[in-house]
Amino acid sequence: MAKTRELCKVIRDRIVDLHMAGMGNRTIGNHLGEKATTVDAIIRKWKKFKVTVNLPRSGAPCKISPHGASMIMRKVRDQPRTTWQDLVNDLKRAGTTVSKKTISNTLRCHGLKSCSARKIPLLKPAHDQAHLNFANDHLDDPEEEWEKVMWSDESKNRAFWSKLRRVFGGRSRMSTTPRTPFQP
Incomplete structure (x- = not known):
C-alpha cells in the first residue's frame, strides 16, 4: 500500500467551511481535487472532535529531552x-x-555509531629506553649480521620456505582438503 500524504490545515478548514455552506462531499472533492472518501473522513473527524488538525500518534514519549x-x-x-x-x-x-x-x-x-577502540601497543618510557639501548649496542654491526635477523613483519614460513618445500615433497599443504565430520 502506498504512503498517503496529509492535507494541510488550510485545505482541511476549507473542506469544513464548504460542508457548512451545504455542499456535498463529492462536489467538495471535485472542487478541491481530493477524493470524496478523504473529504468524508475529514468531515467525520471534525464532527467527532471539533478539530481539523492531525491528532498526535500513539507511542511512548522520548525519555531523553x-x-x-x-x-x-x-x-x-x-x-x-x-x-x-x-x-x-x-x-x-x-x-x-x-x-x-x-x-x-x-x-x-544523531548520526553517530559505535565502534571498537583501536588496539595500540602501550609503550612505556622503559620500552623506549630498551629500544634505544639495543640500537646503540648494534650500531656498528655489519650488514651480514642484520640479514640473519628475523624481523617481526616476516612470517617464519616465508623465511624457511625452501626447507618446508623439501619436507612436504614440493607441494603445498593447503591443496589438501581437511576432513569434515560428514565425510566417510
Missing part, C-alpha cells in the same frame, strides 16, 4: 572514548533514568 540529547552529543564529541555506562550515569545525575540501549538509539539518531 533535547537538552539531554545535546549534552550526550557534546560529551561524546569532546571525549570519543566515553562508554555508554558513563553516559547513563551522567543522565542519572541530571535526573533522567535511561538504559544503555536508549543512549545507543539516541546517538544513532
Whole structure:
C-alpha cells in the first residue's frame, strides 16, 4: 500500500467551511481535487472532535529531552572514548533514568555509531629506553649480521620456505582438503 500524504490545515478548514455552506462531499472533492472518501473522513473527524488538525500518534514519549540529547552529543564529541555506562550515569545525575540501549538509539539518531577502540601497543618510557639501548649496542654491526635477523613483519614460513618445500615433497599443504565430520 502506498504512503498517503496529509492535507494541510488550510485545505482541511476549507473542506469544513464548504460542508457548512451545504455542499456535498463529492462536489467538495471535485472542487478541491481530493477524493470524496478523504473529504468524508475529514468531515467525520471534525464532527467527532471539533478539530481539523492531525491528532498526535500513539507511542511512548522520548525519555531523553533535547537538552539531554545535546549534552550526550557534546560529551561524546569532546571525549570519543566515553562508554555508554558513563553516559547513563551522567543522565542519572541530571535526573533522567535511561538504559544503555536508549543512549545507543539516541546517538544513532544523531548520526553517530559505535565502534571498537583501536588496539595500540602501550609503550612505556622503559620500552623506549630498551629500544634505544639495543640500537646503540648494534650500531656498528655489519650488514651480514642484520640479514640473519628475523624481523617481526616476516612470517617464519616465508623465511624457511625452501626447507618446508623439501619436507612436504614440493607441494603445498593447503591443496589438501581437511576432513569434515560428514565425510566417510
